[in-house]
C-alpha cells in the first residue's frame with residue numbers, strides 16, 4: 001500500500017465520500033476510500049436518511065390502514081404492529097444498499113482501505129501522507145497527491161449527557177426494542193420532526209420541544225404554521241420558545257424540565273430523543289497539523305471545496321455553510337473530484353439545495369422564503385395553492401398543505417418554492433430544475449402538467465402568483 005501513490009484519497013465513506021470516490025473512478029483517477037467503520041455508507045445509509053425513510057414508509061402504510069374502512073377494505077381492525085418485522089425490513093434495506101456500495105467501489109476501481117485516517121500536514125514534493133490506524137491498532141501510511149476529508153458529523157448532546165436506552169440520539173432511536181408509549185423530542189428540525197411523525201403514527205404520545213419560536217425554523221413561516229396545525233391535529237404536543245433546563249432519569253423514564261414564557265414546565269416520558277443539531281467530525285483528524293481554517297467547528301472551503309491547505313479538500317457535513325444533507329454532500333464530492341481531475345466544474349449552489357422533511361405531512365423547499373426575499377429588499381409576488389383544490393390529492397386522501405411560490409415581481413423569476421403536503425419531497429425536484437434554468441412565471445403558467453396529478457398543484461401555484469389558479 002505504501003508504494004502506491006493515489007491521485008486522491010478520501011477519508012470517510014458517507015454519501016459525500018462514496019460519491020466522490022465513484023466519480024473519481026469514472027474520471028480515471030487512482031482513488032482510495034478510507035473508512036473507519038466496518039461498513040461503507042456513513043450516517044445516511046446506516047443511521048440517517050435510509051433507515052428513517054424505511055420507518056416512515058411503514059408509518060404511512062399503518063396510517064392508511066387506520067382509514068381502511070373508508071377505502072372499502074374491511075376486517076383490518078384487529079391489525080397489530082410487528083415491530084421486530086418492521087426493524088428487520090429496515091435492516092434488510094440498509095444491508096442491500098451497503099452491498100450495492102461494495103459493488104460500485106469494485107466497478108469503479110476504488111481501493112477501499114479499512115482504518116482511521118489522520119492528516120499529517122502539508123504535502124512533501126506534491127505528495128501527502130495520511131496516517132492510518134487499522135481496527136487492530138496496526139499503523140501504516142497512505143500516499144496521495146490529493147486528500148478529500150469527508151468525515152461527516154455526530155449528533156450533539158445537551159448538558160454533556162451520554163446516550164443510553166432512555167436518552168437517545170438518532171442512532172439509539174432507530175433500534176428501540178419496542179415502540180415507546182411516550183416520547184419527548186427535543187429539537188424540531190428535520191430529524192426531530194421525522195421521528196415525531198414516525199412514532200406518533202405508531203401510537204406513541206409525542207411531545208415536541210423547540211427552543212426557537214416555531215417548529216422547522218429554517219422553513220418559510222407559513223410552512224411551520226401548517227405543520228404545527230397538522231401535527232396538533234395528529235395529537236402531537238408542540239412546545240415552542242421552550243428552553244430545556246434539565247433532563248433527569250426517574251424510576252420509570254425521563255423527566256424534562258423546560259421554561260417557556262417565564263414558566264417552568266415539567267414532563268415525563270418513557271424516552272427522550274435529543275435532536276438539537278449535528279457537530280462536524282473535525283477533532284482527531286490532524287487538522288491542527290494543517291493550514292485548514294475553521295468556522296465555528298466546520299471547515300471553510302473555496303469554490304471547488306478546497307481548504308486553505310493546498311491539495312486538501314473538504315466535502316459533506318463537515319463543511320461550513322453547506323446544508324447538512326446527503327445530496328449537498330454528494331454534489332460537493334463531485335465538484336471536488338472534477339476539479340482534481342482537471343475537468344470543468346460548477347461550484348455547489350448552496351441557494352439551490354432542496355430541503356426535504358419526510359414527515360406526514362412532507363415538506364420540500366428550495367430558494368428564498370418570503371421573509372428572506374423581503375429582508376433582501378427584493379420586490380416579490382407570492383402565489384399559494386392549497387392541495388384541497390387538487391383532484392389527485394383527494395384521490396389519495398391527502399388534502400393538508402399547499403404549494404407556495406415566491407417570484408420576482410418584475411421579471412417573474414422563481415426565487416423560492418415551499419411545499420407542504422403529499423409528495424412534497426418529490427415535487428420539489430421540479431422547482432430545483434426550474435430555478436436552475438431561471439424559469440419565470442410567464443413560462444411556467446404555460447407548462448403543461450398531466451391531469452390528474454399532485455404535480456398539477458405546481459401549475460396552479462405558478463398561476464396563483466398572477467391570481468389565476470384554475471382550481472382555487
Ligand code: FAD
Nearest residue numbers: 012014016036042043044048049117152316317324325326
Ligand atoms: P457521514 O455520512 O457522516 O459519513 C462520514 C463517514 O466518515 C462515516 O462512515 C465515518 O465512519 C467516517 N469517518 C469519520 N472519521 C473518519 C476517519 N478519521 N477515518 C476514516 N473514516 C472516518 N440527509 C438527506 O439528504 N436526506 C435525509 O432524508 C436525511 N435524513 C437524515 C436522518 C437522520 C436521522 C440524520 C441523523 C441525518 C439525515 N440526513 C439526511 C443527513 C445526512 O445523513 C448527512 O447529511 C450525510 O450523511 C452526510 O454525509 P457525509 O458523507 O458528509 O458524512
